[in-house]
Amino acid sequence: MVLLVFVILIAPIYIDPLFNTYRSLPEGPLRDRILSIAHATGVPADDVVWFDASRQTKRISANVAGFGGTMRVALNDNLLRRSPPEGIEAVMGHELGHYTLNHMYELILEFGAVLLLGFYFAAWAFDRAVKRWGDKWGVRGIEDPAGLPLLVALVSIYFFFLTPVTNSIIRANEIEADRYGIATSNQPDGFATIAMQLSEYRKISPGYWEEILLSTTPPATTASAQPWNGKPSTAVVR
Template identity: 30%
Template sequence: MARKIGLYGIIGYFLYGLFFYWYLFHFTNTSLPFEYQGTVADPATFLNGRELMLSEEYSKIRNLLFFLSTPFEWLFYLFIMLLGLSTLFKGWSEQSSKYKFVQTSIYVAWLSLFAFIATTPLSYISYKLSKQYNISTQSFGGWMKDELIDFWVNFGMMVLIVCVLYWLINKSAKKWWLYAWLLTIPFSLFLMFVQPVVIDPLYNDFYPLKNKVLETKILDLADKANIPAEHVFEVDMAEKTNALNAYVTGIGSNSRIVLWDTTLNKLDDDEILFIMAHEMAHYVEKHIYIGIAGYLLMSLIGLYLTYKIMEWVISRYGSALKISSVKDIRSLPLFLMIISMLLFLSSPISNAVSRYQETRADSYAVEMTKDAEAGISTFQELTRAGLSQVNPPFLVKVFRYGHPTMLERITLLEDYQIEHRDD
């Protein structure tokens, strides 16, 4: 049975990869519909021939890597169970200590290490791709440093989560999913609160915006929107990427408005103010809190489904997967695999909600600044800097895009220009 499951897993992953290769490289047509050709949304009007070619090449390969990486994670967890590695990790952990917390930590350490080794080649390919197309400016040492920080941050959180999770499972085999969900509420809020001041600085240096004239303009804009902001932060990203970004992060007193220095270097003040107005819209329309509520709802459904699926899988395939019960720490790879699958399958819903919020934020920004031209030039520069497709394939948009496509974003602003031409 174990061999059959493993064979089906490999064949399924191979066919899945072939489908997306065919879909991305031979089936889809990313050219613009006739009615948009020659407009400001047409990349041929603001990208040169080489940039057009590179954006298509880069986007196709990057999208293929995205669609291959998540199911590869599922395959990894499947073989951790089928090959008995999960049993081996459990044995090593029990031999190392008599304390349950230490045993769990050691098990998680081995699982995390093997996952890191298995997924690093795909991560490296993605890094080399972005380097080849001049998106990434990061040295190999810098990239490896970030990967190791990721590993230790994820390991620390994983140990805490797994210890609590399996304590709940052992205490209540039928309701652990509900108790786990109740704990995700304060834990998620805590993470959002500490991320800007504890986690993010591990990767980059943050400091108050140096351009005080621009900061005054941004804070004036925030004041118009009744946003209690006192400082704008910039982050040193030029050593890592040529891409542009700005965002609002955190909640409560730890909320921050952050600009990448690449954005400051490549956009003028009007374009930056448009981006800031867009980010402020998320605060004004309470998108952060709506997002938290949506995440908690999806988490509740996801944990319940995980509970039901784990019970079914173990009852039917437990011997092949070498899992005796849900309480067994060896079921952790199954738990992680199911969670990953549910996140992937639910991403079209979360992305659709996010795209709606981002469209609202674009509309708010142009209404607030009355500067559609700055918005259009901003999105054109974002396309150029990130070598993005203006009109991506349908499945790419559905599974990858938390923002509207550049075609949709630029067209919205162009429509605003036409409607207010005589204002």
């Protein structure tokens, strides 16, 4: 649980700056529009920063991270350089959605429950396995170092079969943030443009079971083609 809190709430604010330089976004229409969306959604942002992610990747990204006085609205230089203003607004609306809808805290609770269930399963399965095969394997109990490979195997099996569940949790949050972002930015075409850019490193149209089992985000074609707010996107060729 502590690790989850660290990764989701603390690392973006205190660890990420060790690897990238963060600077305030210059004053202008884009900065004003992002802050306007933030204030309209109740996010107490007084600055927007950008960071030099192009040192490590070509991917576009943004985030609204932290809590209380550490809250930060950030986007990377790839997004600034490669995407149109309406696309950037849609992305920031999406990220502000994650923050406003408390997705960070939901993930901590949901994945915390998954971890606790995993520990219970591993302990239960380990005990049963040792009772049946412990003498043969030379494993006396869960505190025996000789049982570590078995414990690792059980945990791996658990998370393998839980992958569709954890992916679905994340995907549901992403869909909710998509809808929130388009509603607040009013940029369905900008969103569609971003969805196509993201398809550079995500499969643009996975099969049904591939999406259900493996995807943490909705497919670009599905997301882009939806008539958000009654206005179908014209940015995707059908």
